[in-house]
Amino acid sequence: MDFQHSEDRQMLADTLRRFLAERAPIEARNKAAYGETGYSPDVWRGLAELGVIGALFGEDVGGFGGGGFDIMVVFEEIGRALAVEPFLGTLMAGRALAVSGRTAELEEIIAGTTIVAFAHAEPQDRATGDPLATRATADGDSWVLNGAKAVVVQAEAADRLLVSAQTDAGPSLFLVPADAAGVQLHGYANVDGGRSAEVSLKDVRVEVSARVADDGTAAIAAAEAAGLLALSAEALGAMEIAKSATIDYLQTRKQFGVPIGKFQALQHRIATVLLEIEQARSAVINAADAFGGETADRALSAAKYTIGATGQLVAEEAIQLHGGIGMTWELPLSHYAKRITMIDGQLGDQDEHLQRYIALGRAA
Amino acid sequence: MDLRFTPEEEAFRDEVRAFLADKLPAHLSRKVKHGLAMTKADMEEWHGILHAKGWLASHWPERHGGPGWTVVQRSIFEDESARANAPRIVPFGVNMLGPVLIKYGSDEQCQRILPRILDGTDWWCQGYSEPGAGSDLASLKTSAVRDGDHYVVNGQKTWTTLGQYADWIFCLVRTDPTAKAQEGISFLLIDMKSPGIEVRPIVLLDGDPEVNEVFFTDVRVPVANLVGEENKGWTYAKYLLTYERTNIAGVGSSIAAFDRLKSIAGLLTRGGRPLADDPLFAARLARIEIDLANMATTNMRVIAAAANGGAPGAESSMLKIKGTEIRQAITALTRRAYGPYAQPFIPEALEDGYNGEPVGPEDAGSAAPTYFNYRKLSIFGGSNEVQKNIISKMIVGL
Numbered sequence: 001m002d003f004q005h006s007e008d009r010q011m012l013a014d015t016l017r018r019f020l021a022e023r024a025p026i027e028a029r030n031k032a033a034y035g036e037t038g039y040s041p042d043v044w045r046g047l048a049e050l051g052v053i054g055a056l057f058g059e060d061v062g063g064f065g066g067g068g069f070d071i072m073v074v075f076e077e078i079g080r081a082l083a084v085e086p087f088l089g090t091l092m093a094g095r096a097l098a099v100s101g102r103t104a105e106l107e108e109i110i111a112g113t114t115i116v117a118f119a120h121a122e123p124q125d126r127a128t129g130d131p132l133a134t135r136a137t138a139d140g141d142s143w144v145l146n147g148a149k150a151v152v153v154q155a156e157a158a159d160r161l162l163v164s165a166q167t168d169a170g171p172s173l174f175l176v177p178a179d180a181a182g183v184q185l186h187g188y189a190n191v192d193g194g195r196s197a198e199v200s201l202k203d204v205r206v207e208v209s210a211r212v213a214d215d216g217t218a219a220i221a222a223a224e225a226a227g228l229l230a231l232s233a234e235a236l237g238a239m240e241i242a243k244s245a246t247i248d249y250l251q252t253r254k255q256f257g258v259p260i261g262k263f264q265a266l267q268h269r270i271a272t273v274l275l276e277i278e279q280a281r282s283a284v285i286n287a288a289d290a291f292g293g294e295t296a297d298r299a300l301s302a303a304k305y306t307i308g309a310t311g312q313l314v315a316e317e318a319i320q321l322h323g324g325i326g327m328t329w330e331l332p333l334s335h336y337a338k339r340i341t342m343i344d345g346q347l348g349d350q351d352e353h354l355q356r357y358i359a360l361g362r363a364a
Numbered sequence: 365m366d367l368r369f370t371p372e373e374e375a376f377r378d379e380v381r382a383f384l385a386d387k388l389p390a391h392l393s394r395k396v397k398h399g400l401a402m403t404k405a406d407m408e409e410w411h412g413i414l415h416a417k418g419w420l421a422s423h424w425p426e427r428h429g430g431p432g433w434t435v436v437q438r439s440i441f442e443d444e445s446a447r448a449n450a451p452r453i454v455p456f457g458v459n460m461l462g463p464v465l466i467k468y469g470s471d472e473q474c475q476r477i478l479p480r481i482l483d484g485t486d487w488w489c490q491g492y493s494e495p496g497a498g499s500d501l502a503s504l505k506t507s508a509v510r511d512g513d514h515y516v517v518n519g520q521k522t523w524t525t526l527g528q529y530a531d532w533i534f535c536l537v538r539t540d541p542t543a544k545a546q547e548g549i550s551f552l553l554i555d556m557k558s559p560g561i562e563v564r565p566i567v568l569l570d571g572d573p574e575v576n577e578v579f580f581t582d583v584r585v586p587v588a589n590l591v592g593e594e595n596k597g598w599t600y601a602k603y604l605l606t607y608e609r610t611n612i613a614g615v616g617s618s619i620a621a622f623d624r625l626k627s628i629a630g631l632l633t634r635g636g637r638p639l640a641d642d643p644l645f646a647a648r649l650a651r652i653e654i655d656l657a658n659m660a661t662t663n664m665r666v667i668a669a670a671a672n673g674g675a676p677g678a679e680s681s682m683l684k685i686k687g688t689e690i691r692q693a694i695t696a697l698t699r700r701a702y703g704p705y706a707q708p709f710i711p712e713a714l715e716d717g718y719n720g721e722p723v724g725p726e727d728a729g730s731a732a733p734t735y736f737n738y739r740k741l742s743i744f745g746g747s748n749e750v751q752k753n754i755i756s757k758m759i760v761g762l
């Protein structure tokens with residue numbers, strides 16, 4: 001038994017941490033995250049040059065990692081730095097392309113020359129298994145897409161969108177140039193930094209080759225599995241920082257003549273935060289370990305449920321134990337609390353994953 | 365045991381309801397209901413309407429322009445107003461300073477200041493907290509040194525809510541640096557236009573500059589603006605805090621927010637069914653509803669005791685803790701109801717007259733900012749930890 005990351009992964013984590021600390025410290029991060037572009041193209045290019053994108057994909061498709069623990073290591077660092085660069089979309093779209101054998105497009109993604117956003121969720125709710133509202137119809141040598149996609153993360157940064165749409169043969173994925181006629185983006189800031197967009201598709205005509213997956217269901221599942229692991233690891237990284245910032249504050253903030261960490265009521269609170277984060281770390285390790293295997297989905301739901309529940313605890317306690325200062329824009333902690341909180345709502349919240357966990361258990 | 369109001373109280377409730385139905389402007393209740401930003405003019409408008417009816421200063425005796433209500437009437441008024449989505453009364457002048465002046469201020473101060481609170485001439489803010497004095501308020505350092513007919517004030521206050529609008533600030537200042545912490549504090553009224561005052565906004569995590577830092581450099585304050593006796597300010601401050609904590613349970617506004625959440629849960633669907641039919645979401649809703657019903661009765665029990673002359677002790681701490689926990693749980697679940705659509709943040713859409721394209725379901729945009737902003741409820745007005753200290757001190761006594 002060995003709970004150390006491999007030397008390569010440890011090195012990757014160290015490099016990434018140093019780079020982000022140097023190039024995207026919190027002031028720079030906030031400026032980019034809440035600014036017009038919603039991320040820093042410079043930081044993104046730098047990270048691509050470091051090979052961070054390649055670490056998210058297997059050697060068979062041109063990367064040099066791609067395992068569950070590779071994803072965990074990268075996204076934990078992203079969480080620690082609150083990085084808003086378009087990693088999530090890159091990972092999700094890339095994994096879908098990888099299972100569909102689209103290595104040529106993936107190569108451009110790994111090189112960092114093309115950014116692809118993953119556009120799957122829709123404004124309308126639907127029951128599991130129901131068809132997507134976005135439709136693709138074959139028309140001679142092309143496909144024509146109509147529909148809408150919801151809260152597509154960093155869509156405005158993307159050169160291409162990987163769009164899911166219903167065909168007569170089931171769901172499928174289409175690689176759509178972001179500037180194709182009929183594609184419209186309504187972009188906005190996110191409350192926790194970065195930008196997203198509502199995407200509308202009106203008679204968008206793409207070539208036959210734009211259809212990347214025959215079996216859209218499997219490709220979408222591959223994307224979502226990677227996304228769940230990534231978000232869980234990101235939350236974990238952000239929670240670690242929120243925790244250390246709170247411990248520091250308990251040691252230095254004085255009231256009634258003593259550091260507030262002397263109050264046992266607060267000691268117990270931070271102790272609970274610590275043990276719940278350790279539980280969350282184990283959940284993410286379980287998910288990373290199961291990733292790609294037969295029990296992956298249940299472990300991923302377990303992780304997303306755990307970080308959702310733990311995240312709310314950690315974010316709320318971190319603010320509360322800081323008192324008024326914890327609510328200020330100026331304190332980095334408040335931005336960590338916001339990110340940790342909002343991750344719960346992405347790709348299904350704690351309640352949805354708890355129910356998915358139960359359903360998968362029944363099916364097994 | 366009889367949980368009902370008396371017929372007279374029921375009649376009063378009807379009167380309040382009729383007044384709200386008639387006089388609460390739709391553009392104000394709409395903003396409250398949908399979590400939109402309140403402007404200074406909005407708050408002043410509502411104060412003006414209440415003042416015209418004689419209902420603005422519900423704590424004040426009739427001779428000073430209050431309605432002369434009983435505790436129960438006050439509670440009915442507060443609940444009904446909140447349930448009708450009326451704006452909250454800005455508490456600093458009406459609910460905080462007013463009662464202190466009436467009890468401890470001079471006649472001259474009452475005559476000079478109270479009418480201007482009622483008619484909206486003066487906007488007051490509260491200058492208690494300092495960077496080094498939060499929960500440990502008695503450690504405050506802002507000093508006032510007597511110089512002839514004036515005090516000369518130096519120091520800094522912080523977290524001053526809506527200080528950007530204020531004409532006046534009531535401050536706790538240290539007048540005797542040699543006395544024990546609580547014994548050297550005085551209660552001073554300071555004109556915000558005095559030379560030497562600087563106000564700097566503090567932006568909160570939701571992007572709103574709702575609080576401020578206030579700096580004092582050699583600010584000269586006439587001695588006539590000292591309330592009560594020098595070095596007795598702590599007594600007055602404690603008296604004021606008991607008023608700050610009335611209606612602290614916020615039952616009415618929690619009920620309004622909960623009703624809203626329930627209707628959202630009936631409208632929004634997840635996985636093909638209304639959220640209200642999702643077993644986990646329904647359980648979360650039910651737990652809050654039960655907590656809220658329990659709270660309403662606890663609140664009435666405390667009010668009944670107060671009406672019979674009992675002094676609020678641990679009860680007000682209890683109501684503060686439970687009331688804020690319930691309110692925060694409602695904002696958390698409301699945010700969660702919108703799923704990914706809680707993430708988009710379009711501040712302009714929370715202002716009046718926004719006509720951009722809406723994103724996501726109605727009111728999705730205010731859910732996360734409200735949730736984050738309401739973290740303050742368990743921090744201010746005596747943090748919930750400090751309230752628990754008060755309770756345990758009373759019952760364990762060690």
Ligand SMILES: Cc1cc2nc3c(=O)[nH]c(=O)nc-3n(C[C@H](O)[C@H](O)[C@H](O)COP(=O)(O)OP(=O)(O)OC[C@H]3O[C@@H](n4cnc5c(N)ncnc54)[C@H](O)[C@@H]3O)c2cc1C
Pocket residue numbers: 253255256260263265266320321322323324325327489490491492493495497498499500522523524525526575740743744745746747748749750753
């Ligand atoms: C939005 C907002 C508006 C405000 N408006 C005003 C205003 O208008 N005027 C004004 O004067 N003030 C205002 N305040 C200040 C408020 O009263 C203080 O924030 C509050 O008293 C807590 O002080 P602090 O922030 O310094 O936290 P601290 O006192 O530093 O507390 C930090 C943490 O330690 C805990 N703690 C402290 N002492 C103990 C103890 N003995 N035992 C256990 N736990 C303890 C606290 O509960 C908290 O969790 C406002 C605050 C906020 C957030």
